[in-house]
Amino acid sequence: MRIAIVGAGLLGVASAYYLAKEGHEVLVVDRQSAPARETSFANASLLTPNHSFSWAAPGAPWLLLRSLWRADSGLKLKPHMNGQLLDWGVRFLRNCTPGRHRANSLAKARLCFYSMAETERVTRETGIHWHRDTKGVLYLFRDRHELELNDRSLALLREVGAEIKPISIDDVVALEPALAHVRDKFVGAMHAASDEMGDARRFTEGLAEVCKERGVTFRLNTAIDGLAVDGGRVTALKTASGDIKADAFVLAAGSYSPQLARQAGLHLPIYPVKGYSITAPVGDPEQAPRTGGLDEGTLVTFARLGDRVRMSSVAEVSGYDTGHRPENFAKILATGRELFRDGIALDRAEYWACLRPSTPDGPPYVGPTPVRNLWLNTGHGYLGWTMCCGSARLLVDQMSGRQAELDTHLYRYGRY
Ligand SMILES: Cc1cc2nc3c(=O)[nH]c(=O)nc-3n(C[C@H](O)[C@H](O)[C@H](O)COP(=O)(O)OP(=O)(O)OC[C@H]3O[C@@H](n4cnc5c(N)ncnc54)[C@H](O)[C@@H]3O)c2cc1C
Numbered sequence: 001m002r003i004a005i006v007g008a009g010l011l012g013v014a015s016a017y018y019l020a021k022e023g024h025e026v027l028v029v030d031r032q033s034a035p036a037r038e039t040s041f042a043n044a045s046l047l048t049p050n051h052s053f054s055w056a057a058p059g060a061p062w063l064l065l066r067s068l069w070r071a072d073s074g075l076k077l078k079p080h081m082n083g084q085l086l087d088w089g090v091r092f093l094r095n096c097t098p099g100r101h102r103a104n105s106l107a108k109a110r111l112c113f114y115s116m117a118e119t120e121r122v123t124r125e126t127g128i129h130w131h132r133d134t135k136g137v138l139y140l141f142r143d144r145h146e147l148e149l150n151d152r153s154l155a156l157l158r159e160v161g162a163e164i165k166p167i168s169i170d171d172v173v174a175l176e177p178a179l180a181h182v183r184d185k186f187v188g189a190m191h192a193a194s195d196e197m198g199d200a201r202r203f204t205e206g207l208a209e210v211c212k213e214r215g216v217t218f219r220l221n222t223a224i225d226g227l228a229v230d231g232g233r234v235t236a237l238k239t240a241s242g243d244i245k246a247d248a249f250v251l252a253a254g255s256y257s258p259q260l261a262r263q264a265g266l267h268l269p270i271y272p273v274k275g276y277s278i279t280a281p282v283g284d285p286e287q288a289p290r291t292g293g294l295d296e297g298t299l300v301t302f303a304r305l306g307d308r309v310r311m312s313s314v315a316e317v318s319g320y321d322t323g324h325r326p327e328n329f330a331k332i333l334a335t336g337r338e339l340f341r342d343g344i345a346l347d348r349a350e351y352w353a354c355l356r357p358s359t360p361d362g363p364p365y366v367g368p369t370p371v372r373n374l375w376l377n378t379g380h381g382y383l384g385w386t387m388c389c390g391s392a393r394l395l396v397d398q399m400s401g402r403q404a405e406l407d408t409h410l411y412r413y414g415r416y
Contacts, residue, residue, distance in 0.1 A: 004246035008035040011377045012252035013204050014392035016211045026216045031223035036204035042277045042352040044312035045303035047386045049112035050164040050192035054104035054362030056095035074299030078318035088271040091360035104362040107410040109160045115390025128206030130198045131305040137195035142297030144187045164192040176291045197292030197303040200385040227263045234374050248373040255357040257378040264371045270379045272355030277312035280349035287343030300335040309344045324353040356381050366391045366411040
């Protein structure tokens with residue numbers, strides 16, 4: 001079968017890899033000049049199945065509301081309004097009940113755990129070097145009440161295999177000696193030994209190269225202007241340089257999937273949730289992080305990627321603007337200086353902002369649509385790196401008519 005995939009990010013390229021393994025003729029189309037140039041470019045670099053909660057939670061509406069007057073909030077709502085946000089917002093609020101939060105978090109966690117095994121498999125099969133580190137991820141707490149709350153809420157994810165346990169500050173320092181000088185700032189931590197860190201862009205680029213060796217074609221610098229639909233099927237992708245025809249199509253266009261899906265008569269409730277990151281060279285190696293982690297007090301993440309450090313923060317509901325200003329990075333830089341002093345050459349940091357393609361309930365859309373030959377692999381929100389290989393396998397099992405290992409209805413278009 002000839003299959004065209006829209007999007008050369010993590011999800012599009014992983015889909016191409018699994019489809020090529022099945023012997024299909026695969027074409028990946030992207031408007032950028034290389035794979036992983038949008039959301040998959042410089043994310044926080046953490047693979048965190050043990051912390052894969054849905055953001056739609058009982059406390060979330062209050063956090064969003066409070067962010068209107070609290071500048072230091074990690075989850076922010078920037079006042080703006082459009083039909084897409086209104087629709088998404090209502091669905092998000094409906095998913096903030098304890099019951100929906102539980103069901104959505106479990107669905108996400110199952111896919112995350114499944115995906116970690118697939119990421120391991122793909123890494124073994126391809127030998128891609130993505131600065132993978134398997135020492136686990138630290139969740140650092142400055143507030144005892146929050147640490148206890150977090151430990152209690154993790155009981156939910158432990159039901160599906162999460163292995164994350166409270167550890168002492170001595171244990172933290174043993175795992176991350178660079179934090180010894182700030183040991184008094186933290187009251188304790190959680191450690192997820194099976195969480196990982198690594199560079200999503202390098203993984204995507206490496207996998208794209210493997211795909212090419214296996215016959216996948218990449219048509220880059222090509223924007224899809226629309227979908228041609230006839231008789232309940234997509235017949236072609238419309239571009240300025242002509243139509244691209246195929247037997248089946250996979251939509252993996254990140255935050256831009258809803259606009260394309262709409263042309264096939266589908267309503268995809270995905271909204272962009274913006275985040276910021278910096279990438280800087282290691283400074284003094286003794287003071288630099290060796291592990292990955294999240295400072296729960298400032299909601300800033302850190303990850304070591306070879307001779308660089310990635311730090312990231314903020315979930316901002318502010319529309320499709322990907323621009324950034326110096327003040328957007330103030331908290332990241334302050335946390336970097338506080339925790340790692342001269343360990344990170346922050347004066348040489350590269351700055352980045354991008355959009356998490358987020359569904360209102362949390363789980364992504366992976367599977368068929370009412371349009372017979374149009375498939376989805378999109379809407380992975382803040383965990384697209386963690387869920388990427390598992391989602392691609394789940395998609396391709398369904399496209400091949402095989403029994404998938406997970407309950408596919410949890411990730412279906414139109415599930416609520
Ligand atoms: C700040 C930040 C931190 C994050 N941290 C983590 C993390 O630590 N762990 C984790 O698991 N996840 C993390 N994520 C989430 C993860 O990065 C995303 O879920 C993932 O990258 C989404 O991949 P994608 O392939 O769906 O989208 P993208 O990477 O955006 O790929 C979509 C592609 O579609 C192309 N495209 C779109 N529209 C068109 C069109 N009309 N024509 C042609 N091409 C088109 C784009 O050019 C793009 O290349 C983070 C995200 C952000 C923003």
